[in-house]
Amino acid sequence: MIESNIQPPYAAVLFDLDGTLLDTLDDLCDSMNSALHGLGFPPHPKDAYRFMVGDGVDTLARRVLPPERRGDDEVWKALVAAMREEYGRRWDKKTRPYAGIPELLDDLEAMGVKMAVLSNKPNDFTLLNVGRFFKRNIFSAVSGAKPDVPKKPDPSAAIALANELGIVPERWLYLGDTSTDIQTALRAGMTPLGALWGFRPAEELADAGAKALLERPSQLLEYLNGTGCATSPTDSRGR
Numbered sequence: 452m453i454e455s456n457i458q459p460p461y462a463a464v465l466f467d468l469d470g471t472l473l474d475t476l477d478d479l480c481d482s483m484n485s486a487l488h489g490l491g492f493p494p495h496p497k498d499a500y501r502f503m504v505g506d507g508v509d510t511l512a513r514r515v516l517p518p519e520r521r522g523d524d525e526v527w528k529a530l531v532a533a534m535r536e537e538y539g540r541r542w543d544k545k546t547r548p549y550a551g552i553p554e555l556l557d558d559l560e561a562m563g564v565k566m567a568v569l570s571n572k573p574n575d576f577t578l579l580n581v582g583r584f585f586k587r588n589i590f591s592a593v594s595g596a597k598p599d600v601p602k603k604p605d606p607s608a609a610i611a612l613a614n615e616l617g618i619v620p621e622r623w624l625y626l627g628d629t630s631t632d633i634q635t636a637l638r639a640g641m642t643p644l645g646a647l648w649g650f651r652p653a654e655e656l657a658d659a660g661a662k663a664l665l666e667r668p669s670q671l672l673e674y675l676n677g678t679g680c681a682t683s684p685t686d687s688r689g690r
Contacts, residue, residue, distance in 0.1 A: 470649035
């Protein structure tokens with residue numbers, strides 16, 4: 452049965468993974484550029500990947516291909532397969548938790564706050580990343596992209612996690628670094644917070660509807676008691 456009267460205002464936190472908990476950009480960039488090279492296509496600079504990742508490997512593969520080849524399903528499928536192979540070789544080579552994230556998770560654990568992870572990264576790699584870089588069982592649930600579950604920004608997976616942990620969506624904070632995350636939170640009925648240390652700019656998060664933009668992970672703790680005072684989306688437009 453889902454709890455409906457929890458105090459303080461927020462009882463759980465749902466985290467995005469890439470660009471929120473972990474800085475995975477180098478390994479993603481290196482892996483996809485290697486996959487592209489193997490198929491005879493040009494690479495992209497690392498900063499370009501900030502705006503191409505976040506919606507799953509299938510979408511990423513479409514985005515990195517030359518425009519005239521994006522409609523070629525055979526090439527696209529070959530690139531997806533090559534990316535999975537390359538990422539399997541180097542997914543943990545340069546990836547690291549963002550500064551302040553381990554401490555935040557420890558604080559939330561000590562407070563008894565439930566935590567979960569929802570990513571558009573393939574589920575097997577999501578589990579590998581979480582298992583490699585974070586304490587065992589610190590998250591009550593971890594979910595990546597699965598063939599039978601719609602990817603974010605569809606809210607189905609977020610709502611399913613809330614139901615699994617027995618906490619209504621209104622009692623969840625959702626922290627992410629892209630408009631996809633903000634849209635997911637809003638559609639699921641959760642409170643969206645933007646991570647400014649991630650891949651996307653403040654303007655994208657503000658325009659998507661983030662309640663607030665966090666400059667450092669520790670600011671999330673303020674919201675657990677309804678006292679958040681991080682950068683407002685309106686203020687962020689002048690950054």
